[in-house]
Amino acid sequence: MSELKLYEVFIRAKSGLNHRHVGSLHASDAEMALLNARDVYTRRKEGVSIWVVEADKITASNPKQEHEWFDPAEDKVYRHPTFYPLDKEVENM
Amino acid sequence: MYSQGLTDAKGQQEPADLLAEFQAKIDREEKIEPRDWMPAAYRKTLIRQMSQHAHSEIVGQLPEGNWITRAPSLKRKMILLAKVQDEAGHGLYIYSATETLGVSRDQLTEELLTGKAKYSSIFNYPTPSWADMGAIGWLVDGAAIMNQVPLCRASYGPYARSMVRICKEESFHQRQGYEIMTVLARGTAAQKDMAQRALNRTWWPALMMFGPSDKDSKHSEQSMKWKIKRFSNDDLRQKFIDATVPQAEHLGLTIPDPKLKWNEATGHYDHSEIDFNELFEVIKGNGPCNKERLQARIDAHKQGAWVREAAEVYHQRQKDNNESEAA
Numbered sequence: 001m002s003e004l005k006l007y008e009v010f011i012r013a014k015s016g017l018n019h020r021h022v023g024s025l026h027a028s029d030a031e032m033a034l035l036n037a038r039d040v041y042t043r044r045k046e047g048v049s050i051w052v053v054e055a056d057k058i059t060a061s062n063p064k065q066e067h068e069w070f071d072p073a074e075d076k077v078y079r080h081p082t083f084y085p086l087d088k089e090v091e092n093m
Numbered sequence: 094m095y096s097q098g099l100t101d102a103k104g105q106q107e108p109a110d111l112l113a114e115f116q117a118k119i120d121r122e123e124k125i126e127p128r129d130w131m132p133a134a135y136r137k138t139l140i141r142q143m144s145q146h147a148h149s150e151i152v153g154q155l156p157e158g159n160w161i162t163r164a165p166s167l168k169r170k171m172i173l174l175a176k177v178q179d180e181a182g183h184g185l186y187i188y189s190a191t192e193t194l195g196v197s198r199d200q201l202t203e204e205l206l207t208g209k210a211k212y213s214s215i216f217n218y219p220t221p222s223w224a225d226m227g228a229i230g231w232l233v234d235g236a237a238i239m240n241q242v243p244l245c246r247a248s249y250g251p252y253a254r255s256m257v258r259i260c261k262e263e264s265f266h267q268r269q270g271y272e273i274m275t276v277l278a279r280g281t282a283a284q285k286d287m288a289q290r291a292l293n294r295t296w297w298p299a300l301m302m303f304g305p306s307d308k309d310s311k312h313s314e315q316s317m318k319w320k321i322k323r324f325s326n327d328d329l330r331q332k333f334i335d336a337t338v339p340q341a342e343h344l345g346l347t348i349p350d351p352k353l354k355w356n357e358a359t360g361h362y363d364h365s366e367i368d369f370n371e372l373f374e375v376i377k378g379n380g381p382c383n384k385e386r387l388q389a390r391i392d393a394h395k396q397g398a399w400v401r402e403a404a405e406v407y408h409q410r411q412k413d414n415n416e417s418e419a420a
């Protein structure tokens with residue numbers, strides 16, 4: 001028998017925070033993945049909510065294209081408030 | 094999500110610019126992530142190191158599992174169960190991190206069960222008394238912490254992150270062990286003797302957990318450069334000795350080393366020569382419990398086969414039911 005499907009696990013540590021990737025595990029279906037994720041990743045109340053996603057359903061950007069993809073954001077300084085000098089009188093804006 | 098084939102380095106020259114950029118990234122203390130380019134030898138070394146680590150966590154459950162049914166009170170039983178369950182979790186965190194390097198769980202399991210992969214030599218020693226549960230938590234988990242804390246900064250992201258989780262959990266392991274030793278050391282003469290004998294049994298094997306001495310350690314230099322190892326075996330071992338001796342003294346227990354002595358000049362404890370032949374023998378498979386440990390894993394895997402099959406069949410049936418409902 002081949003190994004069970006791979007699921008990626010995301011946990012919300014407490015309400016108000018984002019779910020965050022914590023690792024992965026194998027399970028036969030999503031329900032089992034959730035149960036295993038609870039036992040493996042939240043034994044000390046590390047979470048109040050769990051997402052599991054079949055690993056091969058995730059589409060990821062290519063690290064080889066990191067520069068092409070993300071560098072264009074670097075030279076757009078005018079997207080940041082500090083680009084706009086203010087007169088002293090109104091500098092708390 | 095991270096699966097990526099193993100690149101075969103045999104005969105295949107890796108581009109110098111990629112290699113240089115890779116090393117520069119590590120030198121800048123940036124992490125390597127699963128889909129980033131990495132030299133085949135880095136991947137291979139990590140798979141070996143991480144899978145050995147994961148196997149150690151899994152096999153490491155056995156010597157303590159031996160005492161779950163015989164723990165002296167309900168409280169001790171619950172603590173020991175929680176600790177052993179943590180070790181299973183540690184194994185899973187690291188297996189999951191190892192799989193991001195493109196090796197399958199089935200392959201890792203097979204390498205353990207066929208004896209191809211190694212695990213920490215310490216788990217091939219027997220645990221004949223309850224005090225061994227104390228000595229293991231205190232010394233074996235203590236040594237593991239010494240090894241693992243620097244690994245929280247390992248250059249490979251998934252490995253480092255799994256170590257952060259693990260280190261958070263390990264300190265409970267060490268403390269519960271030391272507490273067992275404390276209670277025994279302050280108990281009757283027979284109990285104190287039991288604690289002392291467990292310390293005698295565990296001390297040398299625990300020191301060997303740090304691996305061969307620096308002059309015989311083959312992988313060290315490259316691993317240091319790659320930052321998947323931060324301190325040498327001997328440095329970590331010395332740190333462990335320096336931290337542990339006062340803890341033994343505090344309990345009135347004696348470290349089984351007649352040459353152990355504080356050295357004012359070096360600021361460290363001097364100790365006897367370690368018999369590394371014993372370590373090499375245990376690694377070769379000739380330790381007191383090697384066969385028993387491996388057999389226990391093989392049996393557990395076989396006996397669990399029906400559970401994995403049932404889960405698959407259940408999943409298939411649920412899927413079929415859903416499909417026929419939808420139709």
Ligand SMILES: [Fe+2]
Pocket residue numbers: 150179180183237259263
């Ligand atoms: Fe552990």
Ligand SMILES: [Fe+2]
Pocket residue numbers: 150183237241259
């Ligand atoms: Fe560990």
Ligand SMILES: [Fe+2]
Pocket residue numbers: 180234237263266
């Ligand atoms: Fe532990």
